Amino acid sequence: MISLLLRVLGDEYATPMRRTVALMTVTAVLEGLLYALLVPVLRALFGDNPSDAGPWLIAFAVSVAAYAALRYTSDLSGMRVGTTMLRGMYHGLGEHLARLPVGWYDAARVGEVSVLASRGLLTAMGVSAHLLGPFISACVTPLTIVAVIAVFNWQLGLAALVAAPLVVLTQRWTARLMTANDADHAARDHEASARVIEYLQAQPVLRAGGRGGERFALLDDALRDVERAARRQTISVLPAVVGLTLTVQAVFTALLVLGSHLALGGDIGSAEILAVLVLAARAADPLLSLSDTGGKLRAARAELARLDTVLRTEPLPEPDRPVRPRRFDLEFDAVTFRHGDRTVLDGVSLSVPQGQRMAVVGPSGAGKSTLLQLIARFYDVESGAVRVGGVDVRRIDPGVLLAQIAIVFQDVYLFDGTIEENVRLGRPDAGDAEVRAAATAARLDEVVERLPGGWGANVGEGGASLSGGERQRVSIARALLRDAPIVLLDEVTSALDPVNEAAVHEGIERLMPGRTVIMVTHRMRTVRRADRVVFLDDGRVVEEGSHEELLRRGGRYADFWSLSTASGVPGAAPSPRRASDGEGA
CATH class of the missing domain: 1.20.1560.10 (ABC transporter type 1, transmembrane domain)
Incomplete structure (x- = not known):
């Protein structure tokens, strides 16, 4: 005892x-x-x-x-x-x-x-x-x-x-x-x-x-x-x-x-x-x-x-001699990742040059969000390597790695505090002017003006007093304030009304220039802004290329695009398997 x-x-x-x-x-x-x-x-x-x-x-x-x-x-x-x-x-x-x-x-x-x-x-x-x-x-x-x-x-x-x-x-x-x-x-x-x-x-x-x-x-x-x-x-x-x-x-x-x-x-x-x-x-x-x-x-x-x-549960191992990346290009080298008995990613190889944008699309459960989590090293790969600036993320100090990354998730969690306190999580030592500038760029200032108490308004546990779109604006303002060279976007506009979607898109457009970006999305208007598009299904890269090139091929991505545009709701694309392969989603 x-x-x-x-x-x-x-x-x-x-x-x-x-x-x-x-x-x-x-x-x-x-x-x-x-x-x-x-x-x-x-x-x-x-x-x-x-x-x-x-x-x-x-x-x-x-x-x-x-x-x-x-x-x-x-x-x-x-x-x-x-x-x-x-x-x-x-x-x-x-x-x-x-x-x-x-x-x-x-x-x-x-x-x-x-x-x-x-x-x-x-x-x-x-x-x-x-x-x-x-x-x-x-x-x-x-x-x-x-x-x-x-x-x-x-x-x-x-x-x-x-x-x-x-x-x-x-x-x-x-x-x-x-x-x-x-x-x-x-x-x-x-x-x-x-x-x-x-x-x-x-x-x-x-x-x-x-x-x-x-x-x-x-x-x-x-x-x-x-x-x-x-x-x-x-x-x-x-x-x-x-x-x-x-x-x-x-x-x-x-x-x-x-x-x-x-x-x-x-x-x-x-x-x-x-x-x-x-x-x-x-x-x-x-x-x-x-x-x-x-x-x-x-x-x-x-x-x-x-x-x-x-x-005594072992955390992810930290490197004895950490290496700091000097560039901010991203690479997946034959990455295999399993979660329990399920293979989520199977031999995935991808690269994103520094300063470019890559969109990842595909049916639900394809492993898209897992790509982002592996870059941030929320998990370690089973085999292969994930590299930032040519350096395996396992050789980078976790604090240094996360300092280079701004992540905007689909489901935004806000802490029980004021809007300003939640924005400052992106960079706690930022000045008031920097916080206000980030909020304006994310069109969060519009939300602040409507709230009783303004910047001092309490958002409640999980941001309960704000709508989903308003919480997303806080998240983007936080990412803008962080000013990281790598941006990871995970379905940030999938469930927003048109007004909030327009505001969030405007914030994203201000967030992405000059940064290395990977965005997981079903919104075709977002895909068209990418330099390259990767279609992922069942943990494998099925197709890869520019938006126009993949449409000309007439493959899985083209089916995905056709179904999404035919639905009249660009963000609600069903799984292309039903149309192209006759399989269940």
Whole structure:
């Protein structure tokens, strides 16, 4: 448990935690030795001259004061380490999550990460602040008392020592019973957390279907599973509580019987046997609490183990000797990429000269957006290489790589803050004039003028107070402010109304000149602005050339163009497979 906690904490917090553990151990030993003074006190009180107990009582009082000071210091140390550690671990977990590949964040991770970021980290703090001290005391103090009893009488000490293996065996038995239930309870917790998030996100759909006031069956089932798992977990603790209580009481009874036998035989005085029984009773108290403390620690250990698993997940490797690209042309060299069991890209080779624009079109699921994600190194390729300026992206420092890239996604996420704060994410050190200029170029100033509060208007979590087109203008303003030499555009106008589409196109036109651009799009008006067009299907490059050249060939791209223009909605092109190959999309 301690080793797992130290590993999760990392080197920065491991040393103060070791000091805290050592201090708590010394405190527990002193508590056990403190009880040893009861023997001479009781011996003097029941002896011929009770006044001889005076010096021992003074020594006992001084020891109590020393123990109280030491206990206060150790508890305060545990609390300070716990609170400091909590703050540091929040930062550490956040930094680690930011370095993990995007592919790690599947749907199941949402509930898991939310639980870890709340209960998992609080559990780690609670171990040092609230559980570690009582646990160490419950283990060390009884052993110290047993050693004290053995000093006064080896037979009673040996009898008391019998309790140690029995307690250990009971705790291990309980741990085995609880392990499966702990894992099941954690899985149900994560499932319920994910269902709560799903239920909240599904509110528009549920209400649109007239079901906003109904109970959500999936969430209800998940919560019932949590309830059943909690009940099983509680029941699994009962054998430990009963078993430990019976063990402690049986050993205490054995000590009472043995002590009575020794006293009747004259091998030990009545004062000594009374003192030993008092010591045994004091040893029993922390042992009985061990069941409750041990159960909490086992639950905490399960949380720490899950946290440790996340923290030990390997991020994308960083180069030992990073190379900084001097040019900004892009190249895909026989790139193969798999996501799970599916091959998303299969031997793709492409190149985009510096300062030119390449449009990537094709049916949904062809791997178009994956091309952009590989350039930004959200993932690493299975084979082949992605190069920026002739340098493999795996040899470029991740921070340097992303500093050269401005990405505009189809789904724009805005943080809960003002419009200005969201634009400044593109370049936090930009001046006010630069921010305003970028906003004007993206026609975001029109949105600002309409909003109550202007630049200080809060956009809400995810940009909820803005429309999709308005959020897209914020994203383009952010990219303009970033002023990066490489621009990646992913279906930025696929779901916009004509007014916002015109504004976004104007912003894109101001963003692209002089930069290396790859744009994923279904909008044919956007494709015609590209120097080259790549038609991607099933993870392979099917056709490549200029717009006019591909139309003259009369192949897949020409079918795609014909279908999109015939539909009257240039951005809603259906999959060309239906027309050209007779296959399903």
